[in-house]
Amino acid sequence: MANRLAGATSPYLLQHKDNPVDWWEWSAEAFAEARRRDVPVLISVGYAACHWCHVMAHESFEDEGIARVMNDGFVAIKVDREERPDVDAVYMTATQAMTGQGGWPMTVFATPDGDPFFCGTYYPKPQFARLLGSVSEAWRDQRDEVVKQGAAVVLAIGGAQLVGGPTAPISAELLAAAVTALLKDQDRTYGGFGGAPKFPPHMILLFLLRHHQRTDSAEALEVVREAAERMGRGGIYDQLAGGFARYSVDAHWTVPHFEKMLYDNALLLRAYTQLWRLTDDPFARRIADETAAFLLRDLATPAGGLASSLDADAAGVEGLTYAWTPAQLTEVLGAEDGAWAADLFRVTEQGTFEHGSSVLVLARDIDAAEPSLVARWSRVREKLLEARAGRPQPTRDDKVVASWNGLAVTALAEHGALTGDDTTRVAAIELAEVLATRHLVDGRLRRVSRDGVAGEPAGVLEDYGCVAEAFLAVHQLTADGRWLGLAKTLLDVGLAHFGTGEGGFYDTADDAERLVTRPADPTDNATPAGFSSVCAALVAYTALSGDTTYREAADVALEKVAPLIVSHPRFAGYSAAVAEAALSGPYEIAVSTLEAQDDLVALAHRHAPPGAVIVAGEPDRPGVPLLADRPLLEGRATAYVCRGFVCDRPVNAPEALVARLGSTEA
Structure with missing residues (x-):
């Protein structure tokens, strides 16, 4: 037996190629091996940026004793959930059905036919060691019950996620x-939805923005503004390099789980x-x-x-790249700028993260500040980012x-x-x-x-x-x-x-x-x-x-x-x-134009109704139905605003296009 992950393409699987565990990739051969040996399958599902996946790997999968028990009593299969979302979905449904919750790493014990009979997520090393023994014992002494339980789980989750039952037409009321x-x-205190951990509600924001535009709902827009501002000024956003972390471990967007997806x-x-x-x-x-x-x-x-x-993680430490102390700011920026940055980014002696360090947040509205402050802010960011580049960096x-x-x-x-x-x-x-x-x-x-x-x-x-x-x-x-x-x-x-x-x-x-x-x-x-x-x-x-x-x-x-x-x-x-x-509609907007950059095109994009499609180019361009039979009027760029393929009178004056798009109603 040997670990078989060295030839994997998944970076997550390659992280485990040197484990003493005899890992298999997901394959028919792995399940055939379980049937040949008459042992259950242990399916471990995770992804490369997952902090607790790393913890369980270090605690258990790199341990010779744990690996020996896994190798003797199971066929162990490692799955990258990002590479095989289908496998992840099936066993996550089973895990949620059995435990009421899910997450990664996901730990699933299954029959050689793949039927899950015991599921969980992260297990500390002592608990995982006991679990391996209990499952092996149950497989040996209570096989019939284990198999029946697996079959019952499969029956329960089969088709459970399909949309069925009552339907309803899409309507404004709905x-x-x-x-x-x-x-x-x-x-209403910190923006977004729910409590800790708090995830960026990106798709909800897109929905609310479209709803606001269609209905002029001030409330919908305010929800988006509040969440966007709190996230963009919070620690979930990288205040130096840009980009958002996966989620905030608290309700107020301060300390992120640092992976960026x-x-x-x-x-x-x-x-x-x-x-x-x-x-x-x-x-x-x-x-x-x-x-x-x-x-x-x-x-x-x-x-x-x-x-x-x-x-x-970086060098095995979560957040090592991103967190700062006041002393570190002073070391990079000098006393005056260091104190100013500590105040701006809310870096305190007590710290907001671990070991007296803080995750940078933006405490004030710098975008509306006077030019000299904006210039200072930009200069400080550049210096801190340059210094941060010398720290251990997260793997990719x-x-x-x-x-x-x-x-x-x-x-x-x-x-x-x-x-x-x-x-x-x-x-x-x-x-x-x-x-x-x-x-x-x-x-x-x-x-x-x-x-x-x-x-x-x-x-x-x-x-x-x-x-x-x-x-x-x-x-x-x-x-x-x-x-x-x-x-x-x-x-x-x-x-x-x-x-x-x-x-x-x-x-x-x-x-x-x-x-x-x-x-x-x-x-x-x-x-x-x-x-x-x-x-x-x-x-x-x-x-x-x-x-x-x-x-x-x-x-x-x-x-x-x-x-x-x-x-x-x-x-x-x-x-x-x-x-x-x-x-x-969505509205169909065609702009017939001979110019790559045209005011009508820019205005169409800025003022288009929710979800509208917009195509600009030469009239009757091959393969572009929206430009068919769309001539230029008076030799000038011309916009055609349509809904359900029924079009208003074409316009070629910018103010006329803005008025036309501003008067759309659903």
Whole structure:
């Protein structure tokens, strides 16, 4: 026996390649080995940036005695949840059903057929050692009961996540009820939702911004403003280099769990960009710009594509890179600037983190300060960032995940279109090219790539939805029909291979590897569900192509998830955002122009109704349906504002376009 992870492509699995545990990758061969040896399977699921995954690895998986027990009594399988979200979903459902909670690392004991019979998360070394003995004893002496329990768990979780039961049409009343529910759940003291730990509610913010724009709800906008300001000034945001951590361990956004995930930052980039679009708030614009810069600077991989995450730890210590003491500030900045920075960033002798150190927060509104203070702030940030670069740095999980890169493409495309930033525009197109040429193989998506090579895991529903939406964003950015065609390819696969036959979607394809159950989770959590991301792409594709069959599929699916939007809006944020776009139209805006940069194009982006699609380019450009039969009037750039393919009179005066977009009602 030997550890088999040395040949893995996953950075998380490679972290465990030197463990004395005889790890297997997830494979049919591993389960066959368990049957041959007549032992249970121990499935350990985690991800590279997970702090407690590292703790359990150091405590237990690097321990010779623990490893000996694992090797003698089990076939041990290590799974990267980011690489195999399908496997993670099945066993997380089982873990939540058995324990009432979930998390990572996830520890699952299963039969050689994969049926889970005991599940948990992190176990300290003494408890884990006892658990290994108890499970081995139960497998030896109470086999029939163990097998029956596993079968019962599989039966209980099978199809449990499918959207079924009552449906409801998407309506203004339904979305207003969802907003009312969110307002009741808002943390009115610190912003956001819920208590500690507190996660960035990025998809809810997108929903509320669209709702505000459609209804002029001041309350919806204020919820977004409060959360955005608290997060952007809090320790969850890197005040020196930009970028958001995964969550705050407290309710007031001060101390983060320090890992930075691609998906959080892509979704928050969209939220802050849209907040700036609707309010002209310079703070929102700065956070958006810095978050985009973080993505392209710190997550870009040499072979193209964005890396998955930065670790919570550096040199085995959580937060080592980011926390400061007053003395450290003085050492870098000198006494005067050091004291000023300690006050500005709320760094105290007592500390807000560990061992008297503090996580930097922004205690005052520096964006509105006089120029001399802004210049001082910028100078201090640069010096601290330079000093921080000499500290141990977090490791990076450099695998490229299709869906998360799709989220980044959409966010960067929106940022580039709205701000006119060529860097983010070009980056969006280049990232989309990576997905199209590396991850799309023979018409099907691969979930991950690393070092320029696509991995074996097949794409799941969220990959198809997020990448299709990304291709549609780039189609709008470039007026290149190729991207519209690629999005159609992905959506056709989604409808043909992931559909339930009743308007819903499974998370895995009908020809994918068979697991003990077929996952189908419509809830939005850390990322948009495959369900909601596919709906978003279906709605946008119809608006861009004119093919209403895709919109019909989206409408049926949204009706199925509508009760969830009302009852649990915090877990249906992206579905609700898609519903807002669908209820609004979405509007189809075509700008016929011979100029790459035109005032009408910029105004269309700044004033477009929620979820609108916008394409600008030469009239009758091949492969671009929205520009067909859209002539220039009087030889000038001309805007066509349409809804449901019924268009108002074209306009070519900027003030007329603004008035037209400002008068839209749903």
